[in-house]
Amino acid sequence: MKFAITSDTHLASRYPFSTDAHPLKDVFFRTSYSGISQVIKYAEDHRCPILHGADWFDSEIARSPELHATTMLFSRIQQRGIPMFINLGNHEIDYKEGIPSVLRSVCNPFLPIIQTPEINQEWDVKKCEDLNIYMIPYCPEKIFMDRLKRLCQSKIKKPAILMIHQNMKGIPLGKVRSMEGMGEKEIAAIVKENFKLLICGHLHFGRQSSQYGMNIVIPGSTCGIDFKDVGSRKVFYVAEFNDSYDLTSCNPVLIKNQITFIECQIDAAEAFAQKDKRMDNVFLKVHSPVDKDCSFIEKRFMELGAVGVVIDRKKKNVEPDLSSYDRPLHMSTDDWLRKHLVDKIYDEEEREGILEMHSSIEWGKK
Numbered sequence: 530m531k532f533a534i535t536s537d538t539h540l541a542s543r544y545p546f547s548t549d550a551h552p553l554k555d556v557f558f559r560t561s562y563s564g565i566s567q568v569i570k571y572a573e574d575h576r577c578p579i580l581h582g583a584d585w586f587d588s589e590i591a592r593s594p595e596l597h598a599t600t601m602l603f604s605r606i607q608q609r610g611i612p613m614f615i616n617l618g619n620h621e622i623d624y625k626e627g628i629p630s631v632l633r634s635v636c637n638p639f640l641p642i643i644q645t646p647e648i649n650q651e652w653d654v655k656k657c658e659d660l661n662i663y664m665i666p667y668c669p670e671k672i673f674m675d676r677l678k679r680l681c682q683s684k685i686k687k688p689a690i691l692m693i694h695q696n697m698k699g700i701p702l703g704k705v706r707s708m709e710g711m712g713e714k715e716i717a718a719i720v721k722e723n724f725k726l727l728i729c730g731h732l733h734f735g736r737q738s739s740q741y742g743m744n745i746v747i748p749g750s751t752c753g754i755d756f757k758d759v760g761s762r763k764v765f766y767v768a769e770f771n772d773s774y775d776l777t778s779c780n781p782v783l784i785k786n787q788i789t790f791i792e793c794q795i796d797a798a799e800a801f802a803q804k805d806k807r808m809d810n811v812f813l814k815v816h817s818p819v820d821k822d823c824s825f826i827e828k829r830f831m832e833l834g835a836v837g838v839v840i841d842r843k844k845k846n847v848e849p850d851l852s853s854y855d856r857p858l859h860m861s862t863d864d865w866l867r868k869h870l871v872d873k874i875y876d877e878e879e880r881e882g883i884l885e886m887h888s889s890i891e892w893g894k895k
């Protein structure tokens with residue numbers, strides 16, 4: 530039996546205005562949508578279920594573009610009979626347990642083909658053929674440690690795999706290592722007697738290991754959202770199990786044509802502008818005070834290979850106001866966007882797919 534394993538889609542609209550996002554202009558939407566589309570396309574072509582390690586959405590406040598895209602993708606896989614199991618991450622429960630998640634509500638009409646864990650239980654278990662899929666929704670690290678121990682001391686239905694969404698200390702994140710959470714070795718020691726595979730979402734760099742006697746897959750995110758992501762490749766994994774549900778192979782599949790969308794404050798952008806690091810396929814959205822001259826940042830990032838730079842002079846989390854939006858000169862018109870940005874980052878098939886989706890949505894008309 531074969532599974533496509535992915536995580537951290539972070540589907541969201543962010544640019545230029547979250548609330549009236551247009552997929553052709555919205556670089557973040559495009560890149561998050563493109564990542565999950567490639568996973569779903571693979572699962573459809575190979576007729577395999579999808580295991581999603583959580584953070585489907587980028588925020589617990591989902592907006593209409595991501596809701597439309599989600600329901601469209603869900604109905605497609607439902608029609609084709611592709612089961613999907615999605616854990617709940619910190620972006621779906623906003624760190625507070627017991628709060629109904631937008632994702633769970635969106636999944637409800639697609640039961641039983643798309644399943645998420647109950648959030649008022651410590652863990653939940655779903656079935657895919659004979660395999661038991663245990664899921665622990667995201668919880669603060671201290672709670673997680675006790676919860677994991679309790680789960681492993683309980684009677685586990687076998688064969689089983691476990692999906693979690695946590696930090697894991699010591700895991701490489703680009704050039705640095707994760708500093709928080711339980712260590713990989715410690716987790717492996719607790720779970721290895723009970724589970725054939727552990728899937729851990731939340732960490733954005735794809736990785737697989739079996740060094741502590743436990744098969745662990747960290748699918749990573751499908752789109753880059755941080756300076757750490759610059760130059761890194763995004764993947765999903767394909768895992769194959771034999772008839773006894775032992776893992777026989779697990780291979781990464783490259784996600785193509787992704788943009789790293791970085792949203793940051795001006796000081797972070799200035800620090801990176803000083804370095805000589807290439808910024809190919811990076812789109813930068815910088816928050817800056819109204820009176821600050823940002824022309825150096827724009828010029829420098831374009832020199833380093835960025836596909837676009839936009840300066841946002843609003844305060845964060847303030848309702849967007851079209852009149853106050855200050856676009857840099859090189860992005861002054863829709864024509865410019867279409868000619869220099871859209872054509873550069875979308876391939877033809879993708880452009881048609883997204884245009885088709887856009888035309889079926891009727892933004893704001895219904």
Ligand SMILES: [Mn+2]
Nearest residue numbers: 584618619731
């Ligand atoms: Mn997360």
